[in-house]
Amino acid sequence: MRAVLPRVGVISLTALAVFLPLGLIFYQSLLDAPFFMPHKVSLGAFEFIFAESDFWDALKNSLIIASSMAIIAVPLGGILAFLMVRTDLPGRHWLEPLLLIPVFVSPMVLAFGYVVAAGPVGFYSVWAKDLIGFVPWNVYSLTSIAIIAGLTHVPHVYLYSSSALKSLGSDVEEAARMAGASPLQVAKDVSLPMVTPSLLFSGVLVFFLGFEIFGLPLVLGDPEGHLVLATYLYKLTNKLGIPSYHLMAAVAVCIVAVTFPLVMLQRRLLANAGKFITVKGKAGRQRPLPLGWWRWVAAAILALWLFLTILVPLSGIALRAFVTTWGEGVRLADVLTLEHFRAVFEQPTLMRGIVNTVLIGVIGGALAVACYTAIALSTHRKPDGWTRFVDYLVLVPRAVPGLLAGLAFLWVFLFFPPLAPLRSTVFSVWIAYTVVWLAYGMRLVSSSLLQVGPELEEVARTTGASRGQITRDVTLPLIRFGLLASWLLVFMIFEREYSTAVYLLGPGTEVIGALLVSLWSTGGADLVAALSLINVVLVAIGLGVALRFGVKLHD
Amino acid sequence: MTRFHGHLTLSLAALALVPALAFAQVPAGYPASYADTIAAAKTEGKVVIYSTTDTAAANFLIKDFQALYPGISVEYNDMNSTEVYNRYIGERAAGGSADVLWSSSMDLQIKLVTDGNAIAYASPEIPGLPAWAVWKNEAFGTTYEPIAIVYNKRLLAGDEVPQSHADLMRVFTTKADKLKGKVTTYDIEKSGVGFMLITQDSQQNPAFWDFVKALGKIGPRFQSSSGTMMERISSGENLLGYNIFSSYAALRAKRDPSIGIVLPKDYTLVMSRVMFASKGAKHPNAAKLWVDYILSKRGQTLIGKEAELGSIRADVEGEMTLAGFTKALGATLKPIPVSGELLGFLDQTKRLEFLKQWQSAIKSGK
Numbered sequence: 001m002r003a004v005l006p007r008v009g010v011i012s013l014t015a016l017a018v019f020l021p022l023g024l025i026f027y028q029s030l031l032d033a034p035f036f037m038p039h040k041v042s043l044g045a046f047e048f049i050f051a052e053s054d055f056w057d058a059l060k061n062s063l064i065i066a067s068s069m070a071i072i073a074v075p076l077g078g079i080l081a082f083l084m085v086r087t088d089l090p091g092r093h094w095l096e097p098l099l100l101i102p103v104f105v106s107p108m109v110l111a112f113g114y115v116v117a118a119g120p121v122g123f124y125s126v127w128a129k130d131l132i133g134f135v136p137w138n139v140y141s142l143t144s145i146a147i148i149a150g151l152t153h154v155p156h157v158y159l160y161s162s163s164a165l166k167s168l169g170s171d172v173e174e175a176a177r178m179a180g181a182s183p184l185q186v187a188k189d190v191s192l193p194m195v196t197p198s199l200l201f202s203g204v205l206v207f208f209l210g211f212e213i214f215g216l217p218l219v220l221g222d223p224e225g226h227l228v229l230a231t232y233l234y235k236l237t238n239k240l241g242i243p244s245y246h247l248m249a250a251v252a253v254c255i256v257a258v259t260f261p262l263v264m265l266q267r268r269l270l271a272n273a274g275k276f277i278t279v280k281g282k283a284g285r286q287r288p289l290p291l292g293w294w295r296w297v298a299a300a301i302l303a304l305w306l307f308l309t310i311l312v313p314l315s316g317i318a319l320r321a322f323v324t325t326w327g328e329g330v331r332l333a334d335v336l337t338l339e340h341f342r343a344v345f346e347q348p349t350l351m352r353g354i355v356n357t358v359l360i361g362v363i364g365g366a367l368a369v370a371c372y373t374a375i376a377l378s379t380h381r382k383p384d385g386w387t388r389f390v391d392y393l394v395l396v397p398r399a400v401p402g403l404l405a406g407l408a409f410l411w412v413f414l415f416f417p418p419l420a421p422l423r424s425t426v427f428s429v430w431i432a433y434t435v436v437w438l439a440y441g442m443r444l445v446s447s448s449l450l451q452v453g454p455e456l457e458e459v460a461r462t463t464g465a466s467r468g469q470i471t472r473d474v475t476l477p478l479i480r481f482g483l484l485a486s487w488l489l490v491f492m493i494f495e496r497e498y499s500t501a502v503y504l505l506g507p508g509t510e511v512i513g514a515l516l517v518s519l520w521s522t523g524g525a526d527l528v529a530a531l532s533l534i535n536v537v538l539v540a541i542g543l544g545v546a547l548r549f550g551v552k553l554h555d
Numbered sequence: 556m557t558r559f560h561g562h563l564t565l566s567l568a569a570l571a572l573v574p575a576l577a578f579a580q581v582p583a584g585y586p587a588s589y590a591d592t593i594a595a596a597k598t599e600g601k602v603v604i605y606s607t608t609d610t611a612a613a614n615f616l617i618k619d620f621q622a623l624y625p626g627i628s629v630e631y632n633d634m635n636s637t638e639v640y641n642r643y644i645g646e647r648a649a650g651g652s653a654d655v656l657w658s659s660s661m662d663l664q665i666k667l668v669t670d671g672n673a674i675a676y677a678s679p680e681i682p683g684l685p686a687w688a689v690w691k692n693e694a695f696g697t698t699y700e701p702i703a704i705v706y707n708k709r710l711l712a713g714d715e716v717p718q719s720h721a722d723l724m725r726v727f728t729t730k731a732d733k734l735k736g737k738v739t740t741y742d743i744e745k746s747g748v749g750f751m752l753i754t755q756d757s758q759q760n761p762a763f764w765d766f767v768k769a770l771g772k773i774g775p776r777f778q779s780s781s782g783t784m785m786e787r788i789s790s791g792e793n794l795l796g797y798n799i800f801s802s803y804a805a806l807r808a809k810r811d812p813s814i815g816i817v818l819p820k821d822y823t824l825v826m827s828r829v830m831f832a833s834k835g836a837k838h839p840n841a842a843k844l845w846v847d848y849i850l851s852k853r854g855q856t857l858i859g860k861e862a863e864l865g866s867i868r869a870d871v872e873g874e875m876t877l878a879g880f881t882k883a884l885g886a887t888l889k890p891i892p893v894s895g896e897l898l899g900f901l902d903q904t905k906r907l908e909f910l911k912q913w914q915s916a917i918k919s920g921k
Contacts, residue, residue: 036648121792222742222783223776239744239910241662241901243641325811327790329709349610414649506642507632522635522780 010378011386011393017435018396020416021408025256025400028411029249036415045250049236055251058232065146065217065228066210072150074203076305077157078195082187083298084158085165086173088288090299097547100159101310102152104492104539107215108516109532110152113313114139115219116320116529121327123319124312140223149216151309153209157202164198165191170287183294201269208262211255212401214499219520229255230401230499245407252404259399267395314536320529340530350527353510354534356426357495360511361538364430365491369483371434372441376449377471381457398439402500405436410503424508429501436500441490448482449475485551492542495535512538582851585679595840596627602841603630605639606657608828608864615861620848627841636660636747643667647835654836655845657697657828659800660747662897664829668694669898673831676843680850683868685877687892688827696827696893697849698858699865699877701818701884702752703801705785707794708815719821720760723797727769733794735774739784740797742777744910749779752798752824754900754909755891759822764916770797771920789813800826802864805875818884825880825890827867 024035029046033039049055083089084096102110118124118139125135138144168191176190177183192199214230221231233251236244291298320326323335344350375394379387397405409432413423422428434441452475460470476483498513505514512535519528581589596602606613610633617629632653634642639656640663646652658664667673673693681689688696704723706716715730717723726734741749757763776793778784781803787793789811801816808814830849832842848854852870859866859876866876873879880888891897900906 034644036645119792121790222778225742225777235745237641238637238747240903241747241750241906242666243637243644325789325813327792329791347610410645414645420649506634506638518635520783522782524782525786 007378007382007386010374011390014375014390014438015393017431018393018438021405021412021435022256022396022400024408024411025249025252025404028245029253031246034243034245035411039246045246046253049247049250049254054227054232054235058227058229059254061142061217061221061226062211062228064142065149065213066207068146069150069153069210070203070207072147073153073157073206074199076151077154077202078161078192078199079187080154080158080302080305081162081165081195082191083302085162086170086187086191086289087183087291087295087298089291089295089302095302097543098306098310100155101543103155103159104496104543105314105536106496106498106513106516106532107152107213108219108498108513108520109317109535110148110309110313111216111219112320112516112520112525112528112532113316114148115316116326117312117316123316123326123332126328140220140226142221142224142226145217145220145226148220148309149210149213151305152216153206154305154309156206156209157199160198160202160205161192161195164195168194170289173289174287177289183289183291183298186289197269201266204262204266204269208259208266208399211258211262214401214403215517218517230403233403234502248404248407252401252407255401255404256399259401260396263395263399267392317529317532317536320525321533324526340526344527344530344534347527349507349510350515350531352508353512353515353531356429356510357512357535357538360426360430360433361491361494361542364426364433365487365494367430368434368437368441368490368494369445369487372438372445372486373476373483376442376445377475380449380475381454394438394442397435397437400436402436402497403502406432406500407503409435413504424506426509426511429504429509429511429514432500432504433494433497436497437490437493440493441486444486444489445479445483448479448486451482452478484549485546488542488546488549488551492539492546495538495542582679582847585847589679592840592843593624596624596838596844599838599841600626601628601630602655602838602845603653604632604655604657604845605643605653606631606633606655607636607639607659608657608862609633612862612864615857616849616854619853619857620845623848623853624844627844629845636663639663640667643672643833647672647833651835651837653833654838654842655830655832657830657849659826659828660751661696661826661829661891661893662751662901663747664694664831665690665893665895665897666901668831669895672834674834674836674839674842676832676846678843678847678850680847683852683870684850685867685869685890687890687894688867690893690895694829694831694893695846695850696867696890697830698802698826698828699867699880699890700800700802700826700828701865701880701888702798702824702826703804704817704819705788705796705799705804706815706817707788707791707813709813710791711794711815716815716817717795717819718817719819720756720766721762721821723819724762724766724769726795727773731773736776737792737794738770738773738797739776739778739787739793739795740770741781741784742779743913745777745779748826749798750900750906751891751897752826753913755824755889756798757909759824759889764912767913767916768920771917773920775917785811785814798824802875806863818880820884820887822887822889823884825888827890827893828864829893 028035030041031039032042032044080099084092116122118137120135129135173186173190176186212230213228217226217228217231218234221227227235229251233248236247236251321340322337323332324337324339325335375390379390409428413419413428456478457470457474460474498517501511501514502517505518512531516528516531581587581593610631613631617631620629621627636658639658640660643652643656656664656667675692677692704717715726717726743750743753760766781799784796784799785804785807788796801818804814804816808816830846832839832846836842852868855866855868855871858864859871859873863875869877871878900909
């Protein structure tokens with residue numbers, strides 16, 4: 001009986017943290033004014049947005065971007081996984097952390113990097129113009145946004161397909177190679193088909209992430225007016241001149257209506273993937289496939305991808321952070337400066353933003369992992385209705401874009417009196433982050449828990465230990481390295497997060513991610529560049545520590 | 556000009572402990588009863604301000620205010636105009652909020668005031684202000700900021716630089732090759748201030764809709780803030796920016812030689828940051844002290860000289876003041892009055908109608 005109470009407590013709290021904000025969004029979408037002002041129940045908000053051509057444009061663009069992301073990321077991610085896991089590609093061990101950089105760098109930072117590096121007068125564009133007389137690309141077009149979004153989501157596919165590939169024996173591939181197949185044929189006809197469920201799963205993942213992307217279209221879509229659903233929602237903040245929370249909530253409900261079924265589909269695919277893996281050969285024996293001269297083709301593809309997705313934007317940011325002005329007719333040597341960093345360090349707001357970002361990553365990350373662990377333990381080895389409920393519960397926040405989750409949490413903090421004093425502290429941001437990343441964190445913690453053999457816990461039980469004792473003295477010590485690794489990964493994700501804090505931003509709750517959005521929209525490009533670079537450095541420190549301690553960046 | 560969320564508490568509590576210093580004088584010309592207001596404000600000890608003016612610019616005023624009234628600390632929060640509005644109404648609904656609101660979104664401020672959020676207060680400083688800057692003793696215009704055309708000095712020169720609204724239409728046709736896709740202005744759907752300026756244009760410019768069509772033809776780039784516009788103009792990605800606060804442009808031009816500023820000769824809109832003291836304020840007396848200080852000659856001198864926002868008092872001299880601009884431009888200056896007329900375009904039907912007409916005029920030019 002003593003063990004039941006905390007369990008129900010943990011699960012109820014989780015359910016409350018997930019459903020309260022979500023419920024507020026649904027409720028708000030059915031009103032004709034902000035819920036804290038005089039209002040009537042109506043479907044007016046939906047009627048309004050459905051009558052707007054901007055909404056349909058945004059929906060169409062979101063569909064185009066999401067589909068192109070899946071079309072680009074799935075094959076590239078699959079091939080990348082094949083090259084890294086299966087072949088003797090040169091330098092693949094030190095390449096692996098590089099591949100994951102786009103996952104840990106804020107899309108705001110990447111997008112801003114693309115503007116200054118490859119925008120109409122970006123550093124690379126000016127060089128291209130000097131060389132060939134014109135700029136052969138336009139980063140503000142819908143096509144470019146879709147391609148960039150696709151390229152930056154390659155790692156997501158890579159993560160899932162590479163871990164699936166690792167669990168397969170290489171005997172089938174060797175047979176194919178001996179029968180005279182080229183490495184490309186092996187990848188296309190043997191290896192990748194074997195991991196179809198993982199590819200499908202990550203395809204769905206990338207597709208629905210496409211419906212939630214915000215930073216890239218916010219920065220790159222602005223000049224030519226390309227809207228996606230999330231930026232359309234952001235635009236509604238001001239359209240009526242007064243707050244239009246009901247319209248924003250209605251758009252949010254539309255987004256969730258698309259993403260929620262996709263999240264559920266994902267879950268089914270994951271369940272099926274387990275069944276599918278029975279066709280694998282005996283796992284264990286793996287020999288890298290010699291690529292022969294193909295290795296140079298492979299290396300070139302990889303280098304091009306790294307150049308486009310990482311080097312171009314990050315070099316742009318780094319350069320912009322140290323110059324006063326840029327563009328056509330400017331000699332970089334004349335405009336070098338450290339002024340922007342001095343400006344950042346002089347602004348109490350920005351300094352607090354940096355401190356808060358570090359705190360939320362280090363301490364907040366640890367607390368979040370503790371929460372995730374409590375939830376995971378509450379379902380650990382208890383295959384009952386509660387556990388199935390939690391399985392679904394943790395997936396729900398995935399379907400809600402961070403921007404919205406942040407807005408909903410703002411409402412919760414404003415109108416739930418016991419929480420009101422916490423609103424202007426970084427705690428409000430922390431709880432929003434923790435809920436938004438619930439599914440991700442749970443996966444990290446659960447995968448460590450799964451590695452604990454049941455017999456160890458059973459031994460403890462037969463010697464008369466209580467459930468609490470088993471957890472404290474057996475399970476937790478066994479997964480402590482897994483938890484440390486989770487902490488590092490959550491640290492990096494929290495450093496990177498931006499959209500969730502946008503509406504929570506205020507005195508006391510500044511974090512770099514949200515400051516970037518705010519500064520960008522008011523044109524503080526100097527500060528945006530300097531803060532972006534600081535953000536990238538924070539993430540790099542996390543990555544460095546992770547690699548130093550041999551944390552596996554994925555399973 | 557950069558804008559960010561700021562929050563500043565400069566506590567001079569230590570000074571308040573010294574009774575002799577805490578005894579501030581009633582300013583000259585104020586009623587003797589003002590001493591009670593000062594005493595009550597000192598008991599309150601603090602004033603909370605939500606503002607759209609950068610902390611960096613406001614710092615001059617905060618420091619001087621605290622020197623004038625030791626013992627009253629200023630909690631200054633700077634955010635964008637939508638946030639000021641949304642945060643305020645949310646917090647008012649849930650309980651308490653700021654003591655003073657100070658925003659460049661003149662129409663939203665007037666809306667809050669008409670919705671009954673302001674204290675009616677006959678500030679002793681009212682006689683020093685132009686009549687159009689005071690509304691019902693509740694809302695006060697505090698700055699004098701002409702709206703400018705901003706251009707890239709490296710890449711535009713001579714007759715490529717328009718001198719008036721009519722001239723803008725001329726360069727849109729005669730310099731179309733050079734300017735195509737390189738003219739930037741507010742996205743009036745995203746920026747409340749941009750929307751307000753354009754609706755004022757629609758009343759001042761006799762050829763307004765032709766102007767919008769000509770703008771549409773040149774392929775305008777819409778941005779949500781003047782800072783983003785100036786960044787693009789400075790880099791040469793855009794060449795010409797329309798409806799930018801001259802105050803922000805002047806500040807940027809100081810450290811960025813690429814930025815050129817023109818105040819249009821046919822008419823120049825002038826906006827003024829609107830301030831009011833909030834009903835239900837936790838520190839109502841300190842709020843009054845702050846409002847009076849900002850409107851006073853002492854405060855306005857700093858606004859004109861140090862904060863570079865443009866002084867609204869005729870008795871403050873200098874280039875960035877009502878007096879200075881009037882000397883240079885005279886009757887072509889068209890200040891946007893602090894009045895209920897601003898509410899017109901907050902009416903949803905009217906606003907959406909205007910947006911629709913704007914969009915179709917922009918599109919018809921393409």
